[in-house]
Amino acid sequence: xxxxxxxxxxxxxxxxxxxxxxxxxxxxxxxxxxxxxxxxxxxxxxxxxxxxxxxxxxxxxxxxxxxxxxxxxxxxxxxxxxxxxxxxxxxxxxxxxxxxxxxxxxxxxxxxxxxxxxxxxxxxxxxxxxxxxxxxxxxxxxxxxxxxxxxxxxxxxxxxxxxxxxxxxxxxxxxxxxxxxxxxxxxxxxxxxxxxxxxxxxxxxxxxxxxxxxxxxxxxxxxxxxxxxxxxxxxxxxxxxx
Amino acid sequence: xxxxxxxxxxxxxxxxxxxxxxxxxxxxxxxxxxxxxxxxxxxxxxxxxxxxxxxxxxxxxxxxxxxxxxxxxxxxxxxxxxxxxxxxxxxxxxxxxxxxxxxxxxxxxxxxxxxxxxxxxxxxxxxxxxxxxxxxxxxxxxxxxxxxxxxxxxxxxxxxxxxxxxxxxxxxxxxxxxxxxxxxxxxxxxxxxxxxxxxx
Ligand SMILES: [Zn+2]
Numbered sequence: 001x002x003x004x005x006x007x008x009x010x011x012x013x014x015x016x017x018x019x020x021x022x023x024x025x026x027x028x029x030x031x032x033x034x035x036x037x038x039x040x041x042x043x044x045x046x047x048x049x050x051x052x053x054x055x056x057x058x059x060x061x062x063x064x065x066x067x068x069x070x071x072x073x074x075x076x077x078x079x080x081x082x083x084x085x086x087x088x089x090x091x092x093x094x095x096x097x098x099x100x101x102x103x104x105x106x107x108x109x110x111x112x113x114x115x116x117x118x119x120x121x122x123x124x125x126x127x128x129x130x131x132x133x134x135x136x137x138x139x140x141x142x143x144x145x146x147x148x149x150x151x152x153x154x155x156x157x158x159x160x161x162x163x164x165x166x167x168x169x170x171x172x173x174x175x176x177x178x179x180x181x182x183x184x185x186x187x188x189x190x191x192x193x194x195x196x197x198x199x200x201x202x203x204x205x206x207x208x209x210x211x212x213x214x215x216x217x218x219x220x221x222x223x224x225x226x227x228x229x230x231x232x233x234x235x236x237x238x239x240x241x242x
Numbered sequence: 243x244x245x246x247x248x249x250x251x252x253x254x255x256x257x258x259x260x261x262x263x264x265x266x267x268x269x270x271x272x273x274x275x276x277x278x279x280x281x282x283x284x285x286x287x288x289x290x291x292x293x294x295x296x297x298x299x300x301x302x303x304x305x306x307x308x309x310x311x312x313x314x315x316x317x318x319x320x321x322x323x324x325x326x327x328x329x330x331x332x333x334x335x336x337x338x339x340x341x342x343x344x345x346x347x348x349x350x351x352x353x354x355x356x357x358x359x360x361x362x363x364x365x366x367x368x369x370x371x372x373x374x375x376x377x378x379x380x381x382x383x384x385x386x387x388x389x390x391x392x393x394x395x396x397x398x399x400x401x402x403x404x405x406x407x408x409x410x411x412x413x414x415x416x417x418x419x420x421x422x423x424x425x426x427x428x429x430x431x432x433x434x435x436x437x438x439x440x441x442x
Pocket of ligand 1: 299300301302303304310311312313314315
């Protein structure tokens, strides 16, 4: 005897990635509020009048439904979840960067409600060019934390002493920040990061380098592709690149 | 159900066509063998020749067996306008609409970091070289209205902005379809239609 297939309805979600599947369907990778990252097949979504049409757009807040017991779910509904920001221009690249981070680093079928909230917050603040870079840094920090790999920005080894503005530090992959006179990270920049204050260009440069270094072991020998987007010639001066 | 090795092989091969499942592959195979062997032979020769010889146009990268496709080889086409599209099918669609007189460049995809498709993989270096070589004055980016298509369009615009400020880079408008009713247009399309609104 079989019991009814599990169903989920009205689940807040974002599309991370879409891949064409068979004739008119697609495999959709979703980041959901309560179920984490998962993959669903959207049947007939590439037909002109599909009910699932909204599931073809990433970076937009959706409410989705699915059914299925196995790894691969079947998408049953997708609709816009109310007011949304239209992500445009360079913010699109940042959005693709967030999506690549989540696809690469967040395990599937592992609920990440807090990270979902940070993702949502990051997207909603992406439209403003001045906050874009801090938003990416804060998200990277939260991602590391939620994956159990976070480290304190205001404490350092040896002895978990308070980070001092006038000293320099380096990152040790196992132990976190380490006091080191030749280290690349000045204490005052780390303290600014700990306070989410990215107003100084030096803090932004330092944060970029620190997050890159902290993420590197997780990425192995496959670097994030979306970083290459920020190398367009006209871009770059604004410094939002990851 | 199994017939004979050669028939089974034919049926299995036909299933690589889009929209062809087991049943229709079977029907096609029997039609070709029973009613139209001459057509079948022509089909197999056309397939073999096309697969063997069709490659990409040296200039615009669309599908062709010539070194330069007909559009690139046509002196009547306006070389000052270049339209960037994702696929050869897009070239065909714009040609059938009949209002564009310039030339094309085919990306064969769009930027998609998760799939490992960066600027190099979709030929943006070649595009830049072509723009300079042809003396393009206007570049029209006609990638799809998806997040990846938009991100690609923005990348191309930034790339050329740094190269030569005198080149106008434009994006095709997208929004409410002709003859459509607003009530039935999805939210994303409407949002884009508003973002791209025009002064009357
Ligand atoms: Zn050509």
